[in-house]
Amino acid sequence: MDLKKIGLCWLAALVTIPSQAKDMPLNLSQGVTDISGQVYDLHMTIFYICCIIGFIVFGAMFYSIVRHRKSRGVKPANFHESTKVEILWTAIPFMILIGMAIPATKTLIAMENSDDAELTIQVTGSQWKWHYKYFEHDLEFYSVLATPKKQIENKLAKGENYLLEVDRPLVIPTNTKVRFLMTSDDVIHSWWVPEFAVKKDANPGFINEAWTNVPKPGIYRGQCAELCGKDHGFMPVVVIAKEQAEFDAWLAEQVAKQQAREAEEQRLLAMQLSEQELMDLGKRTYDQFCSACHQPNGQGLPGMFPALAGSEMVTQDRQGHIDIVLHGKAGTAMAGYGKQLSLKELAAVVTYERNAWGNNTGELIQAADVQARKNAAD
């Protein structure tokens, strides 16, 4: 009986999964840029070369398997070398490869030339999110996976862009040469958008260059390509390309918003938030930024990420606690959130950690307390 039920479940899974899935292309995408088109052409050329060689080699082999079998009563020949043939089948592949190397070299040279870029964006990877900074403008932000945890845990139906959606996509103008400067705050990541044929590693302590020039407005999705730890599969890249005018408007709006946020921060310093407010915001912030490692219940993962529930630092060392949230801890996976979160969020999350899961210190941390520690570090 039970076996039958289990069998039925699997059957149901087999039938339903494909129906909710999108069609997958079977070939490399041509992409949208001039470069990605060239890359696609190279891919097809080398693929056809392989097909032709395969056709000849496997053809000869199958012919031989069919015709030259003992059961047909053939007598084996006895030849076992021929300098002429051997030179020929060394030289011909060599020529083919030279023919292949020429266009590949041309495309590679074009890809590596990031001169004359009109817009520069610094892309910083960290476990497990991307940070974008517009070099020529007063704008920077983090871009984090937007797929709800419930969908990943199969408690909610998965959305169309499951795992390929972020809270704040990178926005770039169309028909503009955009240069990316890649780096990382912790381990190696790799920033990849297949439609642009751009994949470049983000190495901690070093800067890599890449560029693109997107002719068509649209939403382009990619993923981190280099294993970067636990949530490597959960740090997508989303880029929106907008027409120049639209982009300019978006940029102006974002810059204004960022400035407003900074002004708000200053105002906050003089304010006291209530416990309720701090704990609510703190929980939201914690679940989004901290729980991947320290776990929603504050227990951490033994041997990997320390528990916060009952932790000595959290329950006693108030300054140390604020400092580690602000600046991270060198030589460990603990990153600093001083750049990423607002003063209000930082204050809230520290308050939350000091009062949740039985930590009950009863202390409230206010924005001004966080600012004080920030100043102390400068």
Add this chain to the structure above:
Amino acid sequence: MSSVTDQTLDHDSHDHHHAPKGLMRWLLTTNHKDIGTLYLIFAFTMFLVGGAMAMVIRAELFQPGLQLVEPNFFNQMTTVHGLIMVFGAVMPAFTGLANWMIPMMIGAPDMALPRMNNWSFWILPFAFAILLASLFMEGGGPAFGWTFYAPLSTTYSNDSTALFVFAVHIMGISSIMGAINVIVTIVNLRAPGMTWMKLPLFVWTWLITAFLLIAVMPVLAGVVTMVLTDKYFGTSFFDAAGGGDPVMFQHIFWFFGHPEVYIMILPSFGIVSAIIPAFARKPLFGYASMVYATASIAGLSFIVWAHHMFTTGMPLFGELFFMYCTMLIAVPTGVKVFNWVATMWRGAMTFEVPMLFALAFVILFTIGGFSGLMLAITPVDFQYHDTYFVVAHFHYVLVSGAIFSIYAAAYYWLPKWTGYMFDEFLAKAHFWCSLISVNILFFPMHFLGLAGMPRRIPDYALQFADVNQIVSIGGFAFGLSQLIFLAVIVKAARGGEKAEAKPWEGAEGLEWTVPSPAPYHTFETPPVIK
């Protein structure tokens, strides 16, 4: 040397009366056949353990979403699966074959350094016990991929890293000892008249492999030690904050890693070059060019390593150099394939199980070579790199390449080892089930990669769901098919139709001149080769 015959008598009586029995026989043995058997059993056991991990991976990837394992455990599975298959399955299997066959092929009484031979095997189980035990540590085992890129493996790893480093050191020592033994044996113990250009190709390819091992295993030992000191002793080889460079890790690792992939395929070339002529009843085409091609592949393998690193941000000149060298390595590889096909051409072929595996090897390895050639084209590699396309590539060359050749070898020489013919029906079932499932398992991975699925992820976007499901089904089928091999081996070890000294009509070589099963000691008086 003058008293060879007396010694023979002595040895025989010694073994028959005083040799330890039971467990001690295997622990203390210095006999190349015993040690070969130990290596082969160990390799197959590890193959099943690593395979079980692959089943976990494929079960998790059967559907989108996380259902069975945590991402951190998933990463441990991919890491340890890779390490076990490379260092625990493929390499020991080749060493086992070398132990069994090289002395018999060159007319030597044993390996040249029998006590070291015992050691090089017996430290291996400890290495893998340590590696496997690390999975049960707090925080789990190594989770940074078999390539253990820094700083994921240094600053950001947990304490199982220390055990991982220690285990790799032991594996490396074992490999180096095995390689020294192979070289010393081949150079010194060839029977009179067994000149270099008469050596069976399996011996040639293993000789070259052994030199590769001696050249690069110390590099691996160096790089794991640097990981260890970076993590525990305050050095900064791979940490930019201390003046180091994480990309340097990759250069050192792949300077070992690329020759390593040839370490895992050159002996296969030797095996297939023995089997195809045997069942085509025609001498190997282009023996000399096979030797030269093997040597040039080995030479070139030292100057192509950075093709694994095209996206790390190398200068243009570096990218071009490594692209050209990598394309070049396809030429000698092609020569080998052409030679095998020319050997079949106008032969009189039969299709016993060893031949079936050898033929499948030629086709499927070549498919892996084609995807290798595609990966060599740097601008396109930017798209393929770190996707399932690469996973498809290296599984074609390693599973349907190296492992199929090991199966071919096992079936080819099994009658010599056990003295019995294996169950042909079961063996054919093993072949066909493996052949079909291996393609269902790995071929669609090309499509996944081209469509943009990164490797080493525990969960994926919905568009990849259908193909992953097919791949997983192929994976389970391939896993189950390998149990048939276990059945064949157990059956053949117990009995069956008696095998003749030379059970395969067209087989050539000294190993077929001794009875089946091969006596405990062979060629105590060296044969004379005309």
